[in-house]
Amino acid sequence: MNDLRITGVSKGYGPDAKVLDGLDLRVPGGALAAVLGPSGCGKTTLLRVIAGFLRADAGSVTVGGRVLSAPGTHLPPESRRVGIVPQEGALFPHLSVARNVAFGLTGLPRAERRARTEEMLGLVGLGGYGDRMPHELSGGQQQRVALARALAPRPALVLLDEPFNALDSALRTGVRADVRAALRATGATGVLVTHDQQEALSMADLVAVVRDGRVAQCDTPQEVYRRPADTWVARFVGDAVLLPGTAGATGDDTATTALGRLPLAAPAGGPGDGSVLLRPEQLRLRPAGSAPAEGTVTDVAYYGHDAMVTVTVDGLAAPVGVRVTGPVSVRPGQRTGIEVTGDATLHP
Incomplete structure (x- = not known):
């Protein structure tokens, strides 16, 4: 299973600017974990360390037992088998929907690339949209294309960086459900970075509440809400x-x-x-x-x-x-x- 293990990860931007401070987190294979916390707590830095965009100062990151980051080891992002769904989709505007999805399928024969692209578009509810251009899609459709692109290379881990922020509230609920269903269908392990408590509680199998660069509590949404670790977590996760x-x-x-x-x-x-x-x-x-x-x-x-x-x-x-x-x-x-x-x- 593609379980994610983060052990003692620290990262700072100077001697007096430590963002992650010995953070520990484990996400079982196939589960979706929401990393929840206020602005400045280290959520985005953690995601960038997992993806390989930043080198951790200490600690290790492994997926399915494969070491991605550790003292003396730092795999580049393209070697990590980690898919990323950024904010607002970030699709290539000059490529069609199908070519966006197929972008990471280098090395496969053309027929296999086409079949995998059609499979992923069908999975996210966009079958038949392959010839359209990104500007012809709604915001929710663009986010689903971004998810299909991330899932197409069969990553061990998918990172979602506040992907629903630009959507209105009515559309957000439907896209969340589509994203959750697609992740379950592929069996990929997922990490959702968000500051939206409702989003974390409604989507995730696990909620990790981050405070000052560490995980203050990690448990099921029900336990985090009903049995918070302390009064700060209680106030932050719901009324x-x-x-x-x-x-x-x-x-x-x-x-x-x-x-x-x-x-x-x-x-x-x-x-x-x-x-x-x-x-x-x-x-x-x-x-x-x-x-x-x-x-x-x-x-x-x-x-x-x-x-x-x-x-x-x-x-x-x-x-x-x-x-x-x-x-x-x-x-x-x-x-x-x-x-x-x-x-x-x-x-x-």
Whole structure:
């Protein structure tokens, strides 16, 4: 299997400009990993090191046991069997769609190149588009051609560098699905670099959250969202409700907060204060006087599929967000009750 292993990789642009700082990451063969993080955390530098465009200062990169980069070893990009899907497609404007896809198929007989090109265009839903020029395609179609071009030489690894940024939101969802399906069909290992939390959670098998040049947490999307490693990851990956809380004795599986006594996903390691994490969809609005906590609605933000209701809770300094699906029956200035569903996570 074409598993990707990154071990202790460091890269800087000067003595005081270290971007990657001993980063470790493993992606199983055939999986798609999303590398998620804020601007400047080292995502693009990591991708360029994997591709061979940059030489790492330390550490190693292997794919399927084949060493691409290590102390004393640096394979050039063209020898790595790594496909790249850049931002906005970056197709050759003077070549047809078919010739763009076939660009990396040097050394194959013409009939094989044509067959592989047609196969890849069919895989990304563009069968019959081979004679068109890039300027005749929409942005989403250009991205699918770029993916077909990357997959055509049968790479061991495909790198996707924020490939959906230039697409509008309606088109982005469909292209994401097409890209994910194409990667699964070929069995290629993939690494998606993005700063879009929704994109990472919805597309990837694994989400690696990068902070200050290291992986702060790498797990399935569900675990990263529901059980973040710390409060920074919790805030970065989705909306978070963080409350001051107090745990009981060792083994106690509850914490006392301004929203009541809440069950914990794992027993506390001992008595003490900490931050209790909930997600906004775990909170429910109830009539005033009928719930463990009460507060005053200060804002209602409507998004169509749901709404975020901001409530200043009695006894809590910071307001909390409550995600509401369906009709919103409260208005700013109104008193409301709040109850919690599900369990919480305590971060000491």
